[in-house]
Amino acid sequence: MPIIQIDDVTKVFPARATGAEPLTALDNVSIEVEKGDIFGIIGYSGAGKSTLVRLINALEKPTSGTVRVNGVEVSGLRERELRDVRLEIGMIFQQFNLFSSRTVWGNIEYPLRVAGVPKHEHQARISELLHFVGLVDQAHAYPDQLSGGQKQRVGIARALATSPSILLADEATSALDPETTRDVLALLKRVNEEFGVTIVVITHEMEVIKSIANKVAVMENGRIVERGNVFDIFSAPVATATQRFVSTIVTAVPEGDDLAVLRSRHPGRIVTFSFADGSTSQSGVFLTLGAAKVGFELIYGGINQVQARTFGHLTLALTGDDAVIDEALDRIRPVATVTEVA
């Protein structure tokens, strides 16, 4: 049974002003998150990402469709039952949402109080969390005295206080610099591996997905346009939106200005060879071209690693007799995807 199961959910917000149209923020969305996943949701602003995660902890109710957490349909729950479900779900935010009038200690203690954890258990739990996030020395500092990365560490400690099985992270690193982002993502990965917490990460940065997620769903205009294992999505994106996101960190088939520059610099045929999970097939390409005496020059592309698996796109300018090149390309097709670009 998936730990989170969203089936055919549509969410329509009523018109904000008279005469305005109601807004369909989610249009027939279904996702399944398995226990232990780090499930990424990526999309541009307004795609519906936050609305989707807010359904999981029932901060929003679906207009139609169902949301189940651990098999329990959350939209039908009363306030009391909802409290139990919410104890299972921690959340962290882009702007951290810490209580500025409470210390780091006080922020982490807050959910323990709300959950009715006996006072004498607080000290041990809070110290354990402070150690885990590396903020023992900041226990008595106020949020204003902390850096962004430290604030998010407090956010993570607070979200984990009641030992939830699910952590929702809505743009949790979007306000942080690249170095701090890496630290916070590494911490989230530890949360997943050491505590077995299932994590749903919302982001508009493919780098975030690449570095921690094992599955990803791509959203556009309230719909999921593509989903799958992170490796499959990175190595062979299908939807246009997915290709745009992947192209932010993967140099694939040259297009537009890049292609125009390559065309102006290189005579001959420009061909991209794509490899998924098997770097050995590269030598097949070079040996075949060499044996056929086709001239080649590597002009664009790269080899990538995602989830410890390799894929790549190598673009070559090929020179020689057209029929000889065609014959060589036919021999290469079994080991690489061949795209004749120009």
Ligand SMILES: Nc1ncnc2c1ncn2[C@@H]1O[C@H](COP(=O)(O)OP(=O)(O)OP(=O)(O)O)[C@@H](O)[C@H]1O
């Ligand atoms: N409470 C609300 N009332 C009316 N419309 C809303 C409400 N919440 C969200 N929306 C609209 O729903 C759509 C999806 O919003 P949502 O916040 O889920 O997008 P998002 O993908 O999280 O965007 P961002 O990356 O900017 O955070 C947007 O058009 C937004 O204006």
Ligand SMILES: [Mg+2]
């Ligand atoms: Mg959002």
